[in-house]
Amino acid sequence: MPPLGHDTPVGHTVTGRTKKVTSYRTWLFSGGWPRFDGWPAKNVHTDLAAAQQSGLPTRAASGAMCLGYLTELLVDLFGEAWLSHGELTSKFIGIVDAGDDIVSKARVTEVEKLGSGIQISLDVWCENQDGTPVVVGTASGRVQ
Amino acid sequence: MAAPKRTDRLVAGEELEPFTFQVTEEFNENYLHSVEDFHPRYVTGVDGAQPIIHAGLLFNFSNLTRSPTFSLPAGVAAIHTHEEATFYDPAPVGSTITVSWKILDTYEKRERLYQVVEALITTDTGAKVLRRVSTNIYMGEG
Numbered sequence: 001m002p003p004l005g006h007d008t009p010v011g012h013t014v015t016g017r018t019k020k021v022t023s024y025r026t027w028l029f030s031g032g033w034p035r036f037d038g039w040p041a042k043n044v045h046t047d048l049a050a051a052q053q054s055g056l057p058t059r060a061a062s063g064a065m066c067l068g069y070l071t072e073l074l075v076d077l078f079g080e081a082w083l084s085h086g087e088l089t090s091k092f093i094g095i096v097d098a099g100d101d102i103v104s105k106a107r108v109t110e111v112e113k114l115g116s117g118i119q120i121s122l123d124v125w126c127e128n129q130d131g132t133p134v135v136v137g138t139a140s141g142r143v144q
Numbered sequence: 145m146a147a148p149k150r151t152d153r154l155v156a157g158e159e160l161e162p163f164t165f166q167v168t169e170e171f172n173e174n175y176l177h178s179v180e181d182f183h184p185r186y187v188t189g190v191d192g193a194q195p196i197i198h199a200g201l202l203f204n205f206s207n208l209t210r211s212p213t214f215s216l217p218a219g220v221a222a223i224h225t226h227e228e229a230t231f232y233d234p235a236p237v238g239s240t241i242t243v244s245w246k247i248l249d250t251y252e253k254r255e256r257l258y259q260v261v262e263a264l265i266t267t268d269t270g271a272k273v274l275r276r277v278s279t280n281i282y283m284g285e286g
Contacts, residue, residue: 019180029178029204044221054221054284063224064207068179068200075199079186083199083234088228137227 004077004120004143008108016073016104018058021061030062061096066104066126066135073124076081082122090137094128101129108138117144148213150231152220152265152282154256160211160245172237175201177195178284194236202235204272205245206263226279232272240268248277257282 002013023046030045044051044060051059067090074082096102103126110121119142126135151160154189172195179200187229189195207212209222216222235241242265249260258281 017180025178025180028174029200044223051188051221051268053219054223056221056223060223062204062207063199063227065179065204067203067229068175068198068225071203072179072181072183075183077183080190080196080234081220083196083231086231088227088229088231090229092223092225092227 001076003079004108004141006118006143008111008120010108011123012071012108014077014106016069016076016103016106017067018103020064021098021100021102022097026059026065026098028062029065038059056095058062058095059097060087060101063092063135066090066092066096066102069102069104070124070135070137070139071125073106074139074141077099077106077122078120080142082141086139086141088124088137088139090135094132094133096128096134096136100134102134103125109138114142119143120141146213148215149271151208151211151214151216151222152259153225154247154250154259156247156249158247160208160244161210162244163204163205163210164240164242166240167201167235167237169195169237170199172197175204194238196234197241199231199274201264201269203229203276205241206265206274206276207278208245208261208263208280209231210243211245216282221283222259223283224278225281228277230275232274235265235267235271240275241267244266271283 020023030101106122106124121140124139175198263276
């Protein structure tokens with residue numbers, strides 16, 4: 001994926017890699033090793049009964065998984081330097097469960113001059129295999 | 145020692161006990177598998193730099209549920225609804241990470257309790273890595 005640059009126009013839209021959410025990956029993320037004291041392997045992210053006991057209709061993969069997907073996209077777009085200045089705001093609006101295919105996307109909303117470089121603002125979101133957004137938000141980063 | 149206060153009853157200004165952990169190569173790779181991101185920056189490092197900790201790991205291990213004093217009765221869950229993250233510097237694999245939490249606000253909306261919490265992630269060298277302001281909703285009956 002080409003990184004964002006000084007010639008990136010407002011409206012430019014990019015699509016990240018599709019991620020397959022599986023029970024194993026959800027367990028790795030939210031229930032697997034290393035398991036610190038007090039953190040149960042069975043929780044709302046990994047166990048249907050635990051999720052339903054808490055009022056959820058099904059297991060909900062941790063929102064942090066989608067934050068990981070969005071971060072991957074933003075580091076692809078801005079370079080590793082984004083991890084030294086980037087900002088990401090997100091709202092979790094849908095449940096992600098095992099079996100879902102999640103893809104992260106971004107659309108440039110503003111390009112501003114900032115010193116010798118530019119600051120680029122984006123709408124960002126993750127959507128599932130039906131095209132339904134599950135996480136929506138905004139992000140910004142700098143390009144020299 | 146007294147049991148910690150239920151986390152859903154913490155109010156603005158109260159803090160949870162910090163959580164400190166070391167991110168080994170194996171620990172980081174565990175997360176690379178879960179989010180399917182095997183970029184060399186996380187595995188071998190690039191341009192002679194050390195490999196860095198994946199942001200997914202930092203997000204997951206800075207949820208307030210990781211605090212040693214996080215406490216909720218069975219049947220109640222904290223659900224993450226909103227997030228504001230500011231990145232300061234990547235942390236190299238091998239770092240010892242400390243996460244500290246502070247409640248910034250609590251409010252009710254549609255008869256549900258919302259809690260806004262700041263998480264600050266730092267390394268053993270004192271470097272700031274990430275600041276998060278997360279909103280959680282509490283669901284279930286305890």
